[in-house]
Amino acid sequence: MFGGGGGFDPRKMQQMMDQFGIDLTELDAEEVVIRTPDEELVFTDAEVQKMDAQGQATYQIIGSPESRDRGEGDAAGAVESGDSGSSGIPDSDVEIVAERAGVSEDDAREALEANDGDLAAAIADLE
Structure with missing residues (x-):
């Protein structure tokens, strides 16, 4: 499916993605922040890809985040x-x-x- 010899053919991969209506875009993100009730995960210089498939957008973040506590009265949450x-x-x-x-x-x-x-x-x- 992806060619022989243990590798894959990027052209065939793109054709398959086009056939299934999948669009992959590399985003030039400066910072990505994920907030949970307990912490913030801050990615700087992360690689971000957006995949659009069948009307749904999926984001993939590649990088190492810095974790910040979000406790009550924490200065990290202050403006x-x-x-x-x-x-x-x-x-x-x-x-x-x-x-x-x-x-x-x-x-x-x-x-x-x-x-x-x-x-x-x-x-x-x-x-």
Whole structure:
């Protein structure tokens, strides 16, 4: 299927991928971050490939991540400027939501916290 002699023929591989509707693209990613409840896995200089097949996109990351703890009050989760402290919601985001939705900053902060920091969702909830 992939040629003889223990190797594979890249041309045949591409033909098979085309036949099955698979498109493989190399992405020029600068950084990839995977967040779990307990940690962040940060890949810098990773090789990233995107495979589109039958309407589904699959990403493959090749590299060695740096692991960062995501515990409560951890500085790794804080935004550099304007961080409000324990909530992790930047003051600038609170101001944007409060202004757009016409509510107090306390109400805006509550909406942001309820929507995991998603500005658009917080504004939609308040309107």
